[in-house]
Amino acid sequence: MRISVFLSYPKPHMRRQQEFINTLKSYLESRGMEVRTLGVTDYDMDAPLKAIRRLMLESNGLITVALRRTLVKDAILKSASDLSDATEEPLQNVWFSSPYCQIEPAMAYQLGLPILILREKGVIADGLLEKGAVGIYMPEFSLESADNTYLRSHEWNDLVGKWEGYVRSVVDRKGNPPKLY
Numbered sequence: 276m277r278i279s280v281f282l283s284y285p286k287p288h289m290r291r292q293q294e295f296i297n298t299l300k301s302y303l304e305s306r307g308m309e310v311r312t313l314g315v316t317d318y319d320m321d322a323p324l325k326a327i328r329r330l331m332l333e334s335n336g337l338i339t340v341a342l343r344r345t346l347v348k349d350a351i352l353k354s355a356s357d358l359s360d361a362t363e364e365p366l367q368n369v370w371f372s373s374p375y376c377q378i379e380p381a382m383a384y385q386l387g388l389p390i391l392i393l394r395e396k397g398v399i400a401d402g403l404l405e406k407g408a409v410g411i412y413m414p415e416f417s418l419e420s421a422d423n424t425y426l427r428s429h430e431w432n433d434l435v436g437k438w439e440g441y442v443r444s445v446v447d448r449k450g451n452p453p454k455l456y
Contacts, residue, residue, distance in 0.1 A: 277307055277308060277309035278307055278308045278309065278335055278442060278443070278446055279308075279309045279311055279333055279334045279335055280303060280308045280309065280310060280311065280334055280335060280336045280337065280338065280442060281311055281312070281330055281331055281334040281336070281337045281338070281379070281383070281388075282296075282299070282300065282303070282310045282311065282312045282337075282338050282340070283312065283337060283338070283339040283340070283375060283376065283379040283380070284296055284312070284339065284340040284341075284342055284373075284376075285341075285342050285344050285372055285373035285375065285376065287342060288344070289343075289418070291418040292342050292343075292395075292418060294423060295340070295342075295416075295418055295423050295425075295426070296340065298423045298426050299338070299340065299426060302426060302435075303338075306439060308442075311330060311333075311334060313326055313327060313330055317330055324378075324382075327375075327378070327379060327382060328382060331379075331382055331383055331386055331388065332386070334383075334388065335388065335389075335442050335445040335446050335449070336383075336388050336389040336390070336391075336438065336441065336442035336445060337379065337380060337383040337388050337389070337390050337391070338390075338391045338392075338393070338438070339376050339379055339380050339390070339391075339392045339393070340376075340392075340393045340395070341372035341373075341376040341392065341393065341394040341395060341398050341404055342372055342373075342395050342398070343370040343372065343395050343397055343398055344370065344371060344372050344373055345370065345371040345372075346368065346369075346370055347366060347368075347369050347370070347371065348367065348368060349365070349366070349367055350365075350366040350367075350369070351363050351364070351365055351366065352364040352365075352366055366399075368397075369397065369398075369399045370395070370397045370398045370399065371398065371399060372394075372395075372398050372404070376392075376403075376404065377402050377403045377404070380392055380403050380409055381403060384409055388445065389411075389438055389441035389442050389444075389445060390409045390410070390411065390438075391411055391434060391435065391438040392404065392408075392409065392411075392413045393413070393414055393415075393416055394413060394414070394415050394416070395415070395416060395417075395418060396415050396416065396417040396418070396419075398415075400415075411434065411437065411438060412434065414430055414431070414434060
C-alpha cells in the first residue's frame, strides 16, 4: 500500500521549476509514496482551507516547495518607521512565493504531521520560510543548473531520509488504538 503524502507548491511558471517538481514526485513515488496535491491529483468543491484540511487528514506528511512566484525589484521593509529600534531596510530583487507555502505547513504542523520545506534560492526567508521555523532544517535550492542536482545531493538525501522516517512512523502510529493512560 502506498503512503499518502501532501506535496504543496505554487503552480510553476518556468520549465526548470516544473522539471524540479516532476523529479521530486518521481523520487517520492519510487519510495512508495502516493503524492497528492490539491488541484492536481485531488479536487474539491469546498472552500480551499476546508479542502486542504481534508487532504491533510488523509496524508501522513507534507513537503512544501516554495518556488519563486512574484519578483519585487525595489521595496522598503519597515517603511516610515518612527521607532528607535526599527529602521527602514531596502529590498531589491527579492522573490515571494505563494501564501499557501505558509498556510499549508502551518496547518500540517497543527495536525502534527512531519513537514519538510524547500525554498528556491532568492525567495525571501520570512515566516515559516525561515530556517528552523518548523523544526527540520530548511534548505535553499538553486534551479540554475538544468539537471536538478539538489535532488541528488547528500544534504537532500539526509533531509528526506529523516522526513521519510517520521512519515513512516505516522503511518505506523495511525494504526494503533488511542491510549487512555
